[in-house]
Amino acid sequence: MQIMIVDDERIIRESFFHWFQKSGHTVETAASGAEALDKLTQAPFDLLFVDIKMPGMDGIELLAAVKERYPETLVVIITAYGSIESAVNAMKIGATDYLVKPFKPDQLSLVMEKVAQHQKRSSEYNYLKGRLEKITRFDNIIGQSAAMTAVFEMIAEVADSDASVLLAGETGTGKELIARAIHAKSPRANLPFIAINCGAIPDTLLESELFGHQKGAYTGATHDRKGFLEVVGGGTLFLDEVGEISPKMQVDLLRVLEDKTVTRVGSRRPVSVDFRLVTATSRDLDAQIDAGHFREDFYYRINVIQIDIPPLRQRKADIQLLADHFLKKLCHETTKRVDRISPRALQLLEAYDWPGNVRELENAIERAMVLSKSRMLDEADFAFLQPPGKAAAHGPALRDMEKHHILDILDQYGWNITQAAKALGINRVTLHKKIRRYQLKAGSRDNQ
Ligand SMILES: Nc1ncnc2c1ncn2[C@@H]1O[C@H](COP(=O)(O)OP(=O)(O)OP(=O)(O)O)[C@@H](O)[C@H]1O
Numbered sequence: 242m243q244i245m246i247v248d249d250e251r252i253i254r255e256s257f258f259h260w261f262q263k264s265g266h267t268v269e270t271a272a273s274g275a276e277a278l279d280k281l282t283q284a285p286f287d288l289l290f291v292d293i294k295m296p297g298m299d300g301i302e303l304l305a306a307v308k309e310r311y312p313e314t315l316v317v318i319i320t321a322y323g324s325i326e327s328a329v330n331a332m333k334i335g336a337t338d339y340l341v342k343p344f345k346p347d348q349l350s351l352v353m354e355k356v357a358q359h360q361k362r363s364s365e366y367n368y369l370k371g372r373l374e375k376i377t378r379f380d381n382i383i384g385q386s387a388a389m390t391a392v393f394e395m396i397a398e399v400a401d402s403d404a405s406v407l408l409a410g411e412t413g414t415g416k417e418l419i420a421r422a423i424h425a426k427s428p429r430a431n432l433p434f435i436a437i438n439c440g441a442i443p444d445t446l447l448e449s450e451l452f453g454h455q456k457g458a459y460t461g462a463t464h465d466r467k468g469f470l471e472v473v474g475g476g477t478l479f480l481d482e483v484g485e486i487s488p489k490m491q492v493d494l495l496r497v498l499e500d501k502t503v504t505r506v507g508s509r510r511p512v513s514v515d516f517r518l519v520t521a522t523s524r525d526l527d528a529q530i531d532a533g534h535f536r537e538d539f540y541y542r543i544n545v546i547q548i549d550i551p552p553l554r555q556r557k558a559d560i561q562l563l564a565d566h567f568l569k570k571l572c573h574e575t576t577k578r579v580d581r582i583s584p585r586a587l588q589l590l591e592a593y594d595w596p597g598n599v600r601e602l603e604n605a606i607e608r609a610m611v612l613s614k615s616r617m618l619d620e621a622d623f624a625f626l627q628p629p630g631k632a633a634a635h636g637p638a639l640r641d642m643e644k645h646h647i648l649d650i651l652d653q654y655g656w657n658i659t660q661a662a663k664a665l666g667i668n669r670v671t672l673h674k675k676i677r678r679y680q681l682k683a684g685s686r687d688n689q
Contacts, residue, residue, distance in 0.1 A: 243285065245269045247277040247303065248292040248319065253342075257290060260349065274298030274306075281311060285581060285616050288356060290340070292319045293327055301331055308335040310584055315359060317352055380422040382415060383566045386556035392419065395548045400426035405498070405543050407483070408521040410550030412677045413600030416521040417481060419550065424477040429517055432476035435469050440482035440673045448490060449506055458507025470503045473516040483520035483543060484529055485658075485673065491539040498542050518543060523677045532656065532683045553595040553602065560591050563599060567606040568618075579610045581617040593626050596678055644679040647672070656683050 244266050246257040254270040261268045269286070271277040275298055277289065289307060293300035304316050318331040318339040328339035338355050340348065384390070399406055400423050408416040417436060424434045439447060449458075453468030469478060480486070486494070497503050498518065502511035520543045529535035553560065564582055572580060582590075595601050609622040647665065654660040662672040675681075 242287040243267045243269075244288045244290070245271060245277060245280060245286045246290045247271045247274065247295070247300070248290070249273060249295045250292070253292070253319070260346065264353075274300070274303035277303060278306060281307070281314070282617075282619060283615050285311070286314050287360075288315045288317065290317050290319055293324065293331065294321065301327065301334070304331055304336055305334055312584070313363070313581075315356055317356070380425055382418050382422055383563050384556070384559045385562055386558040388551045388556045389559060392548060392550060395546075396422050396426065399423060399546050399548075401428065403517055404545040405518045405520070407526075407544040407547045408519065408550060409526075409547060410521075410523065411552045411596075411598055411680075412523045412674070413598035414550040414552060415599055416523075416550060417479065419548065420477070420479040420481075420519045420521065423519055424479075424517075427477065427517065429476050433473050434477045434479065435473050436479040436481060437469060438481045440485040441670050443669075444487050444490065447486070448493075451490075452493070452503055453505040455505050455507035458505070462507065465505070468503065468505065470497060470514050470516065471512060473514075475515050477517045477519055480518070480520045482522065482524075482673070484522045484524040484526055484535060488534070488536055491536045495536070495539045495542055525682060528682050534656065534683075553598045554593075557591050560602070561587055563602055564590055564606055567603045568610070571607055571610055575610075577610055577613075578616055579613055579618060583617055583619045585620045586618050586623055589620050589623055589626065643675070644681070647675055647679065648681055651676075651681065651683075 244261050246254050246261075246268065247270075248254050248257075249272055251272075254272070258268050258270055269280055269284075271280055273295060274291075277291070280286075291300040291303055295303075298306075300318055300320075304318065307314055307316055312335075315337045316331075316335065318328050318336045319342060320328040320331075320339055321342050325339075325341065328336075328341070331339060337359050338352050340352055380396075382389070382393070384393070396419060406420075406423060408419055410416055420436070421434060424430060437447070437450065442450065449462075449466075449468065451468045451470050453466050453471060454462050456462055456465050497514065500511070501514060503514045504511045526535055526540055526544075530537050530540060553563075561582075564587070568579065568582065572578065590602070590605075597604070605623060605626060606618075608625065609618050613622045647661075650664050651661045654664065658669050658672060662669045665672065667675075
């Protein structure tokens with residue numbers, strides 16, 4: 242065990258130190274409550290022996306602070322004969338046991354037995370908690386908020402059918418993960434799952450990727466090639482950012498969905514196809530329809546069932562679970578031993594806005610872990626997260642200026658993404674990312 246002795250009397254610290262070191266424990270000492278708290282921020286401790294009477298912060302105050310910040314750390318109170326009452330009070334606020342001075346080694350052994358029993362009970366508790374955690378995850382999707390539980394239920398309900406599903410949610414909310422879960426729970430689970438990000442591929446390439454082409458259809462088409470609509474062969478086709486598909490291709494896809502046949506580019510011979518369609522969007526398709534960028538008939542075809550995935554800031558109950566999950570996952574993938582997040586750091590994570598949602602949380606945990614020097618991630622490890630509202634305190638932030646400039650250019654080019662991206666000197670994918678990040682919409686200038 243990692244043990245710390247907190248006592249202002251050097252002789253007590255030293256006698257404990259030798260006794261525990263002989264028993265094979267790792268021991269640290271601190272001469273005051275403040276020193277103990279400082280050491281706790283540097284490394285985790287399993288057990289603290291704390292003298293009640295100390296100048297400055299006394300043992301009871303230290304106990305309260307430890308229980309608040311490090312609830313898993315056990316505390317044994319050391320008290321003088323005659324002040325047992327305060328030791329009993331200490332037990333009420335979370336001490337595991339108490340030891341009366343002066344004491345003999347076998348009394349210390351008895352206390353250690355009690356500590357061991359306590360640890361056994363808490364590991365049983367953690368085991369049960371682990372089992373509960375299994376219930377709060379659904380096919381690798383973590384969540385315990387009411388919103389995510391409703392999403393899990395929807396997945397289970399729709400998986401069996403062949404109905405087209407539209408997943409609507411901001412970037413990084415887990416749409417692809419959910420699409421994969423729908424496929425994994427469906428009767429098509431043993432057939433391919435193909436994911437295509439329609440926002441990242443130029444239109445002509447997307448056409449040839451989806452529909453395939455006949456030899457000679459264009460320069461460079463040196464042989465016949467099947468598109469994904471054929472290759473998917475009975476499986477699930479996931480079209481991410483479906484709002485980016487051009488109106489022409491929407492018509493072509495609508496035909497495929499109605500006829501269940503596909504005609505390769507440059508060919509006239511239709512081939513039968515079979516697949517289940519799952520699509521996702523981070524944009525408001527209703528607004529896109531109103532703006533004339535998205536076809537209503539195609540929309541109804543892909544949106545037989547819609548699952549809305551709420552942004553992370555609207556399901557704070559999931560943050561701790563997700564943060565622990567990523568911590569465990571990253572620990573497993575690296576050699577770094579970081580296994581806890583301090584309660585204050587968690588408070589900070591819960592207060593943050595998460596514009597990039599779960600993906601941003603995963604990246605934040607990874608970044609904090611790489612830089613952290615202790616086994617526990619603390620508030621300071623997440624200093625790179627801008628607290629909500631802080632940017633506004635110093636006039637318009639760079640972020641706001643960028644947002645308004647992009648909106649100006651988009652309006653100027655009638656929301657033609659290709660032309661606006663060119664004018665801004667960035668590529669289309671980057672522009673789409675910024676539109677999503679700033680949640681820009683046609684006509685949203687009026688609400689700025
Ligand atoms: N509920 C969750 N549980 C565990 N991991 C999650 C969860 N939601 C998202 N993730 C993880 O966050 C990352 C982003 O998820 P995903 O790619 O599914 O989001 P998305 O909504 O499809 O994003 P985009 O719209 O940008 O494509 C992935 O690494 C994914 O594994």
